[in-house]
Amino acid sequence: MNLEEYKGVFVFVQQVDASITGVSFELVGKAKELAKDLDTDVTAVLLGDGIKALVDELAVYGADRVIVVDDPALREYTTEPYTHAMTEVIKEFKPEVVLYGATSIGRDLAPRVSARVKTGLTADCTKLEVDEETKNLRMTRPAFGGNLMATILSPEHRPQMATVRPGVMQKAKKDPGAKAEVVEFKPVFEKNNKYVEILEVIKKESNKIDIQDAKILVSGGRGVGSKENFALLQDLAEAVGGTVSSSRASVDANWVEKDRQVGQTGKTVRPDVYFAIGISGAIQHLAGMQESDFIVAINKDESAPIFDVADYGVVGDLNKILPLLTDQIKAAKSAK
Amino acid sequence: MKIIVCIKQVPDTNEVKINPATGTLIREGVPSIMNPDDKAGLEAALAIKDQTGAEVTVVSMGPAQADVMLREAMAMGADKAYLISDRAFGGADTLATSSTIAAAIKGMEYDLIITGRQAIDGDTAQVGPQIAEHLGIPNVSYAEDIRLEGNSLIVKRQYEDRYHMVKVQMPCLITALGEMNKPRYMTPGGIFDAFREKEVTVLTRADIEIEDQVIGLKGSPTKVAKSWPISVKPAGVKATGLDPQEAAEAIVEKLKEKFVF
Numbered sequence: 001m002n003l004e005e006y007k008g009v010f011v012f013v014q015q016v017d018a019s020i021t022g023v024s025f026e027l028v029g030k031a032k033e034l035a036k037d038l039d040t041d042v043t044a045v046l047l048g049d050g051i052k053a054l055v056d057e058l059a060v061y062g063a064d065r066v067i068v069v070d071d072p073a074l075r076e077y078t079t080e081p082y083t084h085a086m087t088e089v090i091k092e093f094k095p096e097v098v099l100y101g102a103t104s105i106g107r108d109l110a111p112r113v114s115a116r117v118k119t120g121l122t123a124d125c126t127k128l129e130v131d132e133e134t135k136n137l138r139m140t141r142p143a144f145g146g147n148l149m150a151t152i153l154s155p156e157h158r159p160q161m162a163t164v165r166p167g168v169m170q171k172a173k174k175d176p177g178a179k180a181e182v183v184e185f186k187p188v189f190e191k192n193n194k195y196v197e198i199l200e201v202i203k204k205e206s207n208k209i210d211i212q213d214a215k216i217l218v219s220g221g222r223g224v225g226s227k228e229n230f231a232l233l234q235d236l237a238e239a240v241g242g243t244v245s246s247s248r249a250s251v252d253a254n255w256v257e258k259d260r261q262v263g264q265t266g267k268t269v270r271p272d273v274y275f276a277i278g279i280s281g282a283i284q285h286l287a288g289m290q291e292s293d294f295i296v297a298i299n300k301d302e303s304a305p306i307f308d309v310a311d312y313g314v315v316g317d318l319n320k321i322l323p324l325l326t327d328q329i330k331a332a333k334s335a336k
Numbered sequence: 337m338k339i340i341v342c343i344k345q346v347p348d349t350n351e352v353k354i355n356p357a358t359g360t361l362i363r364e365g366v367p368s369i370m371n372p373d374d375k376a377g378l379e380a381a382l383a384i385k386d387q388t389g390a391e392v393t394v395v396s397m398g399p400a401q402a403d404v405m406l407r408e409a410m411a412m413g414a415d416k417a418y419l420i421s422d423r424a425f426g427g428a429d430t431l432a433t434s435s436t437i438a439a440a441i442k443g444m445e446y447d448l449i450i451t452g453r454q455a456i457d458g459d460t461a462q463v464g465p466q467i468a469e470h471l472g473i474p475n476v477s478y479a480e481d482i483r484l485e486g487n488s489l490i491v492k493r494q495y496e497d498r499y500h501m502v503k504v505q506m507p508c509l510i511t512a513l514g515e516m517n518k519p520r521y522m523t524p525g526g527i528f529d530a531f532r533e534k535e536v537t538v539l540t541r542a543d544i545e546i547e548d549q550v551i552g553l554k555g556s557p558t559k560v561a562k563s564w565p566i567s568v569k570p571a572g573v574k575a576t577g578l579d580p581q582e583a584a585e586a587i588v589e590k591l592k593e594k595f596v597f
Contacts, residue, residue, distance in 0.1 A: 148565055313573065
């Protein structure tokens with residue numbers, strides 16, 4: 001493999017119902033930094049059906065070029081036509097780096113593409129940088145249930161491919177007037193045994209709260225004791241201007257819905273303030289929240305691991321402390 | 337009908353603790369378990385077996401001690417077990433692992449292959465789709481439910497904001513989510529048979545037709561440059577013996593220091 005032939009940082013742009021998923025803009029932002037270090041440019045790869053109008057949005061966030069594959073086969077995401085389109089783009093344009101969001105689309109598409117083009121893929125990266133000497137991409141990710149970090153290289157294969165966790169990279173500043181070169185690319189789609197049929201699309205209820213966007217999280221665990229008791233956390237959250245989140249234990253007990261779960265199998269959060277209420281602090285939970293700026297813990301159990309990461313911990317009964325805390329915060333705010 | 341379920345033995349990462357003094361992982365005494373998503377995949381296969389009398393074969397790649405997990409799978413109801421195990425396969429990344437497993441499966445009969453979505457030690461979710469690609473069959477990932485319909489499978493495929501009900505032709509591969517079902521327990525008779533009567537067939541390098549360039553460390557495009565335990569930041573203050581009023585006041589003071597309000 002002649003590595004020199006491969007140039008440019010490419011981003012797979014995820015769109016659903018002709019709306020670009022946030023992580024794709026984050027990746028364009030990151031790609032811009034990498035492209036600068038590699039002395040190359042950023043190409044967004046936009047796949048879908050009737051999606052050409054989205055090109056300008058990508059330019060505004062920093063794409064120099066947009067490759068558009070617009071075909072009815074790409075209307076809804078299914079594995080085979082998307083894999084085919086990405087593979088053909090890679091074969092034709094020979095990128096040195098390809099980034100995908102670590103979403104349930106990216107984590108299906110990217111491995112299938114990697115096996116088809118026979119290159120490496122690093123999953124769920126939280127950091128990407130260019131090695132100053134070799135110009136290889138250094139891809140860093142958590143492993144072992146969030147206990148270890150590992151830096152991965154793909155030194156002899158191109159493209160170097162990675163999926164990246166949503167919410168980790170920063171979008172670039174919008175440049176409202178920016179324009180990108182648009183390349184329409186038309187691979188041939190032929191139905192084969194790998195095509196599947198979508199019988200039905202069922203959208204989930206969208207009373208969406210995203211705990212990753214919250215500046216203050218009030219998070220409850222097993223120690224909260226019951227679904228009813230989460231009202232104490234809700235009161236505190238309202239007083240302090242925060243959002244309720246939870247540990248896995250509270251989700252498993254059906255006290256809280258899954259999309260509020262922090263941790264390895266939930267979401268990674270880094271709010272300004274994180275209240276850990278009745279959360280013992282399993283390693284998976286800590287992995288999802290320990291980068292919060294300021295962690296307050298309340299727990300009965302003096303030996304709970306949460307106290308190892310808390311900036312301020314109180315050993316005590318949350319049922320007694322929370323109502324007083326809520327009242328005092330309200331009082332302090334109204335005194336201002 | 338023949339179903340192959342790929343299962344992996346993993347350390348129970350819930351049980352891993354960090355030595356607060358050194359910041360290193362404490363691996364001793366961490367139990368090995370069947371990867372949870374894989375176990376859900378096995379249960380899905382066994383449910384089809386209950387319904388149709390399908391034959392269920394479990395396949396694993398790993399060191400010799402994975403034998404125990406394969407016998408556990410047979411004690412739950414799997415019919416046959418294969419362990420792909422050879423030093424030549426060691427150090428494999430996901431691409432080399434999937435190439436090896438696919439080459440082993442190529443020699444077997446199957447209508448359906450089930451893998452877990454991801455393993456709790458690596459969390460990559462790559463090996464399932466990659467096996468399907470090597471075998472030239474369709475895959476549907478993130479399956480929350482499956483049901484047979486003639487020569488097809490109807491899969492409830494999970495996304496962040498929606499589900500797709502997908503109809504896929506067999507032979508195919510699906511990757512199972514842990515929340516798909518509640519795996520059954522081993523039965524006493526099953527345990528007896530699995531550990532006394534049945535065999536785990538070991539497949540070594542010589543048993544699998546595959547090129548040297550695509551296996552093991554050498555066949556792995558990705559290399560681990562370095563790894564380190566996640567450092568836990570130094571502990572802050574832990575206040576004990578405060579009454580609730582004092583505790584609330586102390587927290588409010590801290591929040592004020594941080595300009596929360």
